[in-house]
Amino acid sequence: MKRKRRFIFTILLFFISMGAAWANPIDGLLERIDKGASRKFVIELKKGDKDFFELDQKGSKVVVRGNTYVNIATGLNWYLKYYAGIQLSWNGMQAKLPDVLPPVSQPLRKETDLRLRYDFNYCTYSYTMAFWDWERWEKEIDWMALHGINLPLAAVGMECVWRNMLLKLGYSSDEVNRFIAGPAFLAWWAMNNLEGWGGPNPDSWYAQQEALQKKILKRMKEYGIKPVFPGYSGMVPHDADEKLGLDIEKPELWNGFVRPAFLQPTDPRYSEIASLYYSEQQKLYGKADYYSMDPFHELSNADEVDFDAAGKAVMAEMKKVNPKAVWVVQGWTENPRPEMMKNLKNGDLLILDLFSECRPMWGIPSIWKRDNGYEQHDWLFCMLENFGGNVGLHGRMDQLLNNFYLTKNNPLAAHLKGIGLTMEGSENNPVMFELMCELPWHPEKFTKEAWLKDYLFARYGVRDAKIEQAWTILANGIYNCPFGNNQQGTHESIFCGRPTLNNFQASSWSKMQNYYDPTTTAQAAALMVEVADKYRGNNNFEYDLVDIVRQSISDEARIVYNRTVADFKSFDKKSFARDSKRFLDLLLMQDSLLATRSEFRVGRWIQQARKLGTTPEEKDLYEWNARVQITTWGNRTCADDGGLRDYAHKEWNGLLRDFYYKRWAAYWQTLQDQLDGKPEVKLDYYAMEEPWTLAKNPYTAEPEGDCIEMAKKAIKLVLND
Numbered sequence: 001m002k003r004k005r006r007f008i009f010t011i012l013l014f015f016i017s018m019g020a021a022w023a024n025p026i027d028g029l030l031e032r033i034d035k036g037a038s039r040k041f042v043i044e045l046k047k048g049d050k051d052f053f054e055l056d057q058k059g060s061k062v063v064v065r066g067n068t069y070v071n072i073a074t075g076l077n078w079y080l081k082y083y084a085g086i087q088l089s090w091n092g093m094q095a096k097l098p099d100v101l102p103p104v105s106q107p108l109r110k111e112t113d114l115r116l117r118y119d120f121n122y123c124t125y126s127y128t129m130a131f132w133d134w135e136r137w138e139k140e141i142d143w144m145a146l147h148g149i150n151l152p153l154a155a156v157g158m159e160c161v162w163r164n165m166l167l168k169l170g171y172s173s174d175e176v177n178r179f180i181a182g183p184a185f186l187a188w189w190a191m192n193n194l195e196g197w198g199g200p201n202p203d204s205w206y207a208q209q210e211a212l213q214k215k216i217l218k219r220m221k222e223y224g225i226k227p228v229f230p231g232y233s234g235m236v237p238h239d240a241d242e243k244l245g246l247d248i249e250k251p252e253l254w255n256g257f258v259r260p261a262f263l264q265p266t267d268p269r270y271s272e273i274a275s276l277y278y279s280e281q282q283k284l285y286g287k288a289d290y291y292s293m294d295p296f297h298e299l300s301n302a303d304e305v306d307f308d309a310a311g312k313a314v315m316a317e318m319k320k321v322n323p324k325a326v327w328v329v330q331g332w333t334e335n336p337r338p339e340m341m342k343n344l345k346n347g348d349l350l351i352l353d354l355f356s357e358c359r360p361m362w363g364i365p366s367i368w369k370r371d372n373g374y375e376q377h378d379w380l381f382c383m384l385e386n387f388g389g390n391v392g393l394h395g396r397m398d399q400l401l402n403n404f405y406l407t408k409n410n411p412l413a414a415h416l417k418g419i420g421l422t423m424e425g426s427e428n429n430p431v432m433f434e435l436m437c438e439l440p441w442h443p444e445k446f447t448k449e450a451w452l453k454d455y456l457f458a459r460y461g462v463r464d465a466k467i468e469q470a471w472t473i474l475a476n477g478i479y480n481c482p483f484g485n486n487q488q489g490t491h492e493s494i495f496c497g498r499p500t501l502n503n504f505q506a507s508s509w510s511k512m513q514n515y516y517d518p519t520t521t522a523q524a525a526a527l528m529v530e531v532a533d534k535y536r537g538n539n540n541f542e543y544d545l546v547d548i549v550r551q552s553i554s555d556e557a558r559i560v561y562n563r564t565v566a567d568f569k570s571f572d573k574k575s576f577a578r579d580s581k582r583f584l585d586l587l588l589m590q591d592s593l594l595a596t597r598s599e600f601r602v603g604r605w606i607q608q609a610r611k612l613g614t615t616p617e618e619k620d621l622y623e624w625n626a627r628v629q630i631t632t633w634g635n636r637t638c639a640d641d642g643g644l645r646d647y648a649h650k651e652w653n654g655l656l657r658d659f660y661y662k663r664w665a666a667y668w669q670t671l672q673d674q675l676d677g678k679p680e681v682k683l684d685y686y687a688m689e690e691p692w693t694l695a696k697n698p699y700t701a702e703p704e705g706d707c708i709e710m711a712k713k714a715i716k717l718v719l720n721d
Contacts, residue, residue, distance in 0.1 A: 085461030116418030127389035154227035157213030231291030255642030382420035389425025392490030499667035518555035603699030
């Protein structure tokens with residue numbers, strides 16, 4: 001008996017000690033970064049009138065203080081970057097900390113009035129996060145805390161709310177499944193653009209997404225992160241007039257897809273539907289202090305809407321759930337309508353100025369300038385950065401800094417409450433996300449050149465003149481898209497567009513314009529390759545090396561493409577054969593280079609999808625979702641006429657070789673045949689593309705080959721050495 005008591009007592013002591021060791025979420029974060037790391041820090045939560053963090057020293061331990069756990073995590077990240085030379089990013093959320101931490105020789109305090117830091121676009125949930133499991137989400141929540149994010153959109157599992165609501169309204173399970181989209185297309189279903197595409201989802205999908213969201217919300221709560229729940233703003237199935245007797249108009253098609261209908265918030269039955277939605281949401285996930293709703297986003301029949309009354313109705317239903325809740329709305333084109341905002345109280349509405357680094361709406365010069373800004377309402381300065389989850393170096397460094405610091409002392413920015421990351425796709429261009437997330441903590445304007453030197457030390461843990469030279473070239477070129485250029489995201493890869501004699505954009509909605517010398521990326525890549533052997537095993541360096549060399553290949557291919565077209569138009573058969581072969585050689589080299597990093601392999605995306613399936617049929621459905629989204633996006637009508645084909649194109653290993661190469665090889669052959677006197681043949685690209693979306697050939701996520709050796713070969717090919 002005594003032995004049994006001793007055993008129980010020992011077990012209790014173990015759990016008590018574990019609880020003491022992880023008495024706060026920062027200790028858990030540190031242990032996930034590096035086992036044993038929590039013993040090297042002293043974490044102190046203290047009250048403060050402003051958001052702040054402090055770094056200090058206590059004996060051999062580093063002290064990190066702050067008024068919230070998110071701010072403490074931000075301070076920890078600051079220490080890791082600028083004292084220890086360790087940058088945690090999507091390409092690596094673990095690091096080996098030194099046995100003895102570099103000391104904080106002088107106490108450091110950073111504070112900010114920008115207390116809200118938002119994260120995510122609805123599109124991010126499909127273009128990047130469609131198939132994330134808890135392991136990946138845990139890393140993302142840690143990343144958010146380290147970067148000061150305390151207000152993320154929390155959209156996982158919201159289809160479960162809709163499923164329960166529609167079943168209560170009398171829809172059958174089959175009817176619900178015809179309405180709710182598949183995993184890779186839930187964002188556009190949630191934004192009222194389409195019904196059912198990618199589905200039907202199995203019951204297991206809803207069960208696992210509900211469980212996943214509950215884990216996400218639990219971890220957010222531990223950090224003190226406030227989730228933004230999707231609220232209700234009027235979406236109903238397109239047949240709700242017949243099924244529910246609602247007074248709705250049949251919606252127009254969207255890129256060939258049937259759209260859900262829209263129930264006007266002023267409709268007598270709006271309150272009934274909204275109440276049921278919030279009730280089902282509360283049963284699953286509880287209440288929130290913030291709800292995201294965009295009832296009039298890209299609206300076509302604006303003349304038929306009483307925006308003032310509709311806005312009040314949407315607000316009223318949200319307030320019934322939580323009287324202190326805030327309505328979060330996107331600032332995009334005409335949204336939010338001035339007529340909707342004018343009679344809503346300050347503090348009840350929070351507007352995301354969605355594309356502040358390029359097309360700010362809050363009152364400074366841009367094509368979307370609003371002379372009176374957002375009037376009396378609170379808003380956030382946001383960076384959109386990426387459209388479609390496309391791969392490519394891109395940024396607006398000077399414009400981002402200029403636009404942000406123009407908010408200082410500007411009367412139109414009196415209600416600025418923070419910043420936001422509103423990218424359509426993430427896991428790219430870490431330099432821009434680091435810069436954006438630091439802005440609230442820099443009270444005075446700085447230059448990109450000064451900031452970049454410290455960033456590179458944080459990124460690689462070294463100071464190297466060649467690396468600085470390479471990044472200076474990038475910062476003054478491809479990462480410095482200028483004012484007046486309104487393109488949506490990265491300079492698209494020529495490899496990823498359907499071939500024609502006039503290829504410039506890859507996706508049909510692109511607004512690309514040339515703004516940098518494409519040969520400069522090769523200069524930067526060559527400098528990185530020159531020092532690469534010194535940094536073998538440096539994860540961040542190797543990731544950036546591959547990404548920068550990848551960009552140089554893509555830019556060289558665009559030059560070669562134009563030369564090849566000129567050869568064809570000049571009837572220069574010998575040059576055409578040479579240059580078209582060089583183009584295809586560059587494409588295959590790109591595929592081989594990207595094979596060396598998991599982040600650039602299509603197998604990573606497809607394996608994420610298949611892993612979520614619980615049966616072979618489910619795995620196949622999710623893989624099909626994954627393949628279609630990054631290629632045709634939809635069916636033949638959508639791909640050929642709808643405008644979304646290749647919108648989510650990816651320069652990824654496997655996809656280049658098996659999808660893009662086949663299109664280009666076939667196209668160049670048709671032109672060669674014409675030069676040889678054969679009749680012109682019109683290629684049916686969809687007939688070439690659809691088989692890949694239906695295929696089940698396996699792709700692996702594990703890297704293959706030596707990234708440094710492959711980068712050396714690639715840069716030689718680019719430079720024609």
